[in-house]
Structures are given as C-alpha cells and as structure tokens.
Amino acid sequence: MCRCERLGASLLGQRTRGGNTLKIAVVGSGYVGLVAAACFAEIGHDVISIDNDAQKILLLQQGHVPIHEEHLPELLERHSGKKLKFSTDLEEAVRQSSAIFIAVGTPSTEDGDADLSYVESVSRAVAAAINDYKIVVEKSTVPVFTSHWVRKVMLLDGAPADLFDVASNPEFLREGTAVVDFLYPDRIVTGGDTTRCSDLLREIYRPLTDGSYYKRTDRVAIVAPANWPGAARLIGTSTKSAEIIKHASNAFLATKISFINAVSNICESVGADVKEVCEGIGSDSRIGNRFLNPGIGYGGSCFPKDLKAFRHVARENGYEFSLLSSVIAINEEQRARFLRKVRTALWTLKGKKLAVLGLAFKGGTDDIRESPAIEIVKSLLKEGCEIRAYDPAAMERSREVLPSRGISYHDSPYAAASGADALLILTDWNDFADLDLANLRSELSYPIIVDGRNLYQPSSMSNAGFLYYSVGRPDAQPKQQIERPVKMAAASSGKAV
Ligand code: UGA
Numbered sequence: 001m002c003r004c005e006r007l008g009a010s011l012l013g014q015r016t017r018g019g020n021t022l023k024i025a026v027v028g029s030g031y032v033g034l035v036a037a038a039c040f041a042e043i044g045h046d047v048i049s050i051d052n053d054a055q056k057i058l059l060l061q062q063g064h065v066p067i068h069e070e071h072l073p074e075l076l077e078r079h080s081g082k083k084l085k086f087s088t089d090l091e092e093a094v095r096q097s098s099a100i101f102i103a104v105g106t107p108s109t110e111d112g113d114a115d116l117s118y119v120e121s122v123s124r125a126v127a128a129a130i131n132d133y134k135i136v137v138e139k140s141t142v143p144v145f146t147s148h149w150v151r152k153v154m155l156l157d158g159a160p161a162d163l164f165d166v167a168s169n170p171e172f173l174r175e176g177t178a179v180v181d182f183l184y185p186d187r188i189v190t191g192g193d194t195t196r197c198s199d200l201l202r203e204i205y206r207p208l209t210d211g212s213y214y215k216r217t218d219r220v221a222i223v224a225p226a227n228w229p230g231a232a233r234l235i236g237t238s239t240k241s242a243e244i245i246k247h248a249s250n251a252f253l254a255t256k257i258s259f260i261n262a263v264s265n266i267c268e269s270v271g272a273d274v275k276e277v278c279e280g281i282g283s284d285s286r287i288g289n290r291f292l293n294p295g296i297g298y299g300g301s302c303f304p305k306d307l308k309a310f311r312h313v314a315r316e317n318g319y320e321f322s323l324l325s326s327v328i329a330i331n332e333e334q335r336a337r338f339l340r341k342v343r344t345a346l347w348t349l350k351g352k353k354l355a356v357l358g359l360a361f362k363g364g365t366d367d368i369r370e371s372p373a374i375e376i377v378k379s380l381l382k383e384g385c386e387i388r389a390y391d392p393a394a395m396e397r398s399r400e401v402l403p404s405r406g407i408s409y410h411d412s413p414y415a416a417a418s419g420a421d422a423l424l425i426l427t428d429w430n431d432f433a434d435l436d437l438a439n440l441r442s443e444l445s446y447p448i449i450v451d452g453r454n455l456y457q458p459s460s461m462s463n464a465g466f467l468y469y470s471v472g473r474p475d476a477q478p479k480q481q482i483e484r485p486v487k488m489a490a491a492s493s494g495k496a497v
Contacts, residue, residue, distance in 0.1 A: 025097040027122050033103030039182040041079035043207040048085050048093040060086040068366040068393045071179035091129035103139040112308030123150045127157035135197050137167045143313040147239040165197035168239045170246030176364030180222050188234045191242025208232040247310040254303045256291045258330040264294035264472025274472025294471045296452040297334035299361035299370040335372050338452050345450050345469050350384035355420035357413050358427020359391040359398040366393035373426035381406045390416035414443050422448035437464035
C-alpha cells in the first residue's frame with residue numbers, strides 16, 4: 001500500500017498541481033494563525049480560520065486586515081470566501097478538516113512558564129467534535145511535552161485513540177516578513193510520532209517541498225531570498241524534538257543578539273567599533289553575519305517569552321540553563337545602558353523635549369509587545385521628559401499602553417523633531433535610515449542624536465553637524481562648531497519664530 005493510500009481516501013481531496021488539496025482548520029487568527037491560514041490557502045488547501053472573537057471574524061469576513069504584514073492583504077483578498085473561510089464554529093471546522101493547527105496564544109505566567117490554558121481548551125473542543133481520523137498540530141510555540149498533554153486531555157475527553165495523532169509543526173516566521181518566511185522557508189520542521197501523521201504533514205507542505213508552488217505563474221510575486229534552493233527542505237522529527245527545535249532556535253538567536261550587545265559594551269569601553277568587529281567575526285562562515293546587530297536589546301512577542309519558557313522547562317526537567325539567564329540579564333541591561341547614554345548626551349533629563357523615532361519592537365511591524373522602545377519611553381516620561389513620538393505603524397497601539405500626559409504623536413520624523421532638544425532612534429525602520437539630515441538639523445533645537453539602532457555612520461553624522469551617539473562605536477562630534485539654537489538666536493535678534 002502506498003503512503004497516500006495509507007492516509008485514507010477520506011483525508012485527501014482532489015489532486016491539484018503540486019499535491020492534494022487538504023481541508024485544514026487553523027485555530028487562532030493572530031499573527032501566526034492568520035498568516036499560516038492565508039499561506040495554506042495560497043499553496044492550494046481549503047482552509048477555515050477559527051477564532052472565538054466574533055468581532056474579529058466578522059471584520060476578517062468583511063475584508064479587514066487586522067495586522068500590518070507585508071503581502072498578507074494580497075493573500076486575503078485572493079483567497080477569502082473561496083479557499084479561505086473565517087468562522088467562530090470550532091466544532092464544525094474540526095468535523096470538516098483532516099488537520100487542525102492550534103495557533104492560539106501561549107502567554108507567560110508569572111514564573112516564566114508558558115500558560116497553555118488556551119491550548120488545553122482547544123484540545124478539549126477538538127476531542128468533542130472528532131468524527132474521523134485527524135491530526136492535531138501544535139503551531140503555537142509550546143514547551144516540550146505539550147503534545148503529550150494534548151493527547152492525554154483528548155483521550156480523557158473521550159476522543160478514540162485511533163482517530164487522532166498529535167504533531168508539532170513549529171513556525172519560524174518573523175513579523176513583517178512572515179508571508180515570505182512561510183512560503184520560502186529555510187526549513188520546515190514536522191514532528192510526528194506515527195507514519196500516518198508524518199505523511200499527512202508532508203502532504204500538506206508538498207507544494208513547497210516539491211517546488212511546484214514556485215513554478216506557478218499565479219504565485220505571489222515575492223522576491224525569493226538570496227541563495228533560495230528552489231524547493232523547501234522538510235525535516236521530519238519526533239514531536240518532542242520539534243518542540244525543542246522551536247525553543248532552541250529562538251534561544252540561540254537571542255543569545256547571538258545578547259552576545260553582540262555584550263561585545264558592543266566592551267567596544268565602547270575601549271574605543272573600538274562594533275561594526276568593524278561584526279564584519280570581522282561575521283565573515284567566519286561558522287558564525288555568519290546575521291543577527292549580529294547590537295542595539296537596545298531584543299523584544300517582541302516571542303524571544304522574551306520563549307527564553308523564559310525554555311529556561312523554565314529546562315529547570316523542571318532538572319537542568320539549570322544559566323546561559324539563558326545571562327542572555328536575559330544582558331538584554332535588560334542594554335536598555336538601562338541606552339538611558340545612561342541619553343543622560344550622557346543631555347546631562348539632566350527633567351523638562352527636556354525628546355523626539356523619539358520608533359515605538360514598534362522592530363521595523364516593519366505595528367507590534368509593540370515587549371518593545372524596548374516603549375520601555376525606554378516609559379522611563380523617560382518618569383524622568384520628566386516631554387516625548388514627541390513618530391512611528392510609521394505603531395502609534396495607534398502605543399497610545400493604548402503609554403500614559404497620555406507628556407507625550408505627543410506626530411506624522412513625520414521632522415514634525416517629531418521640531419523644537420526637540422535631541423532625537424532618539426529606537427526602532428530600525430528603513431525610513432529612519434534615510435532621513436534628510438539638513439532638514440532634521442533645522443527642526444531640532446540642538447543637533448543631538450542618540451541612535452539605539454546604529455542606522456547611521458558616525459562620520460556622516462559628524463559631517464552633517466550632529467553630536468551623534470550610537471551603540472558600540474565612538475561618539476561623533478560635529479565637524480563644525482555648533483550654531484546657536486535657532487530659537488535662541490531669533491529671540492536675541494528680536495525676531496518672532
Ligand atoms: C522571531 C524569530 O526571528 C522567528 O524565527 C520566530 O518564528 C519568531 O520570533 C517567533 O517565535 O514567532 P520576530 O519576533 O518577529 O521573530 O522578530 P526578529 O526579527 O527575530 O527580532 C526579534 C528582536 O530582536 C527585535 O526586537 C529585533 O529588533 C531584535 N534584533 C534582531 C536585534 O536586536 N538585533 C539583531 O541583529 C536582530
């Protein structure tokens with residue numbers, strides 16, 4: 001019997017270019033769930049995206065795109081109402097689907113453990129609705145042993161053991177480039193403990209692994225990453241290994257960032273340039289030059305939470321992962337160092353007007369969860385600074401979490417800079433690396449820039465007349481003597497400004 005026959009005819013729909021059309025339910029329509037649902041539809045499957053937030057589902061049905069994610073609007077427009085449906089009815093979706101992906105939130109508990117209560121309640125609902133063989137796939141980031149627990153609660157809730165398998169299929173999507181990451185992955189990891197389960201997972205991703213998706217003329221016009229091999233690589237593992245792969249990948253990337261932040265601190269102490277150091281170490285192919293950008297520390301909905309969860313699961317299983325404690329400590333210290341840098345640039349902070357460029361946790365997203373920029377703004381407000389903020393996408397969300405007093409929001413970097421005593425760069429938006437420096441200089445009261453993302457060369461800032469402070473590189477002084485602040489000069493000459 002061939003593999004496909006073993007899957008059972010009921011699981012496989014009609015044959016399409018590049019594979020079988022499968023019926024898939026994706027539970028949770030947040031960043032991960034919505035992107036996965038749209039991309040599964042894009043590679044040919046019939047998908048139901050489920051959420052218990054009726055308002056969210058209604059908006060999705062009406063064509064609203066709830067998150068800022070490149071290419072997602074295009075995919076939703078193409079597939080909504082056709083290969084991609086939105087619903088709040090989990091049980092019906094389970095009955096109709098052969099694979100149920102769980103992509104609900106797994107927030108941190110107080111002690112750093114992952115709160116798996118949403119995963120548990122979805123597992124119970126799936127158990128209640130199961131009518132024929134299905135795979136239940138963890139897509140959310142979960143600690144090792146979660147698949148074991150999902151299986152256990154489903155059995156306790158009466159799901160027949162032969163009617164389901166639990167798998168782990170971690171995602172490696174970055175916010176802002178999630179669609180490209182899904183369709184052109186470095187690797188796809190599928191963890192399953194039975195052949196029928198692993199086969200079904202492989203079938204789902206076949207259009208990517210056999211390369212047929214990339215030959216389609218109607219595929220989304222995405223520029224493939226450099227060195228793209230032409231087909232995605234699938235790594236099949238046990239469920240436990242797949243669960244560990246997800247946590248270990250994020251922990252390693254965060255370790256790389258904290259490592260280079262620590263190196264940048266030594267560079268500052270001795271007067272070396274971390275950019276040169278990065279080039280020197282990153283060109284060793286064993287190290288690589290990606291994820292070696294020093295700054296104000298990592299943030300976002302994944303790294304901070306996942307590191308704590310991985311450390312917690314290690315501790316519970318008898319291993320003290322002290323390396324991760326150091327990674328977390330260095331990351332927190334990096335924000336404090338940036339604040340000290342602002343003080344060094346401005347002396348006292350109370351009453352200072354500061355232009356802030358960037359509130360999102362990184363460029364290309366409106367997400368402010370665990371954003372180092374937001375934490376820095378909060379600290380500056382506490383010190384009595386007046387903040388003039390600009391972010392291309394994250395201002396609406398920031399308004400919800402930042403105090404309303406002491407902060408104003410502006411519609412361009414130049415408007416934010418107007419009359420400010422200094423400008424702080426807190427997020428690596430591409431737009432911020434390409435500012436009109438003369439214009440910026442004329443808006444600021446004092447030509448001071450503290451760049452937490454190293455977006456400029458100190459020499460070009462010096463030529464443009466700025467006092468420029470960055471991370472891990474020597475401070476730059478303006479080439480020419482600083483002119484009197486525009487407003488003071490005008491006041492002494494009696495001119496109104
Ligand atoms: C991260 C991982 O990169 C994804 O592979 C993973 O799927 C995802 O978490 C997840 O677990 O869901 P993401 O949080 O979107 O993706 O953002 P990254 O691009 O990884 O950046 C994370 C943080 O590190 C940001 O605050 C960023 O500014 C910071 N960072 C990144 C640095 O400070 N330096 C760098 O060199 C790179």
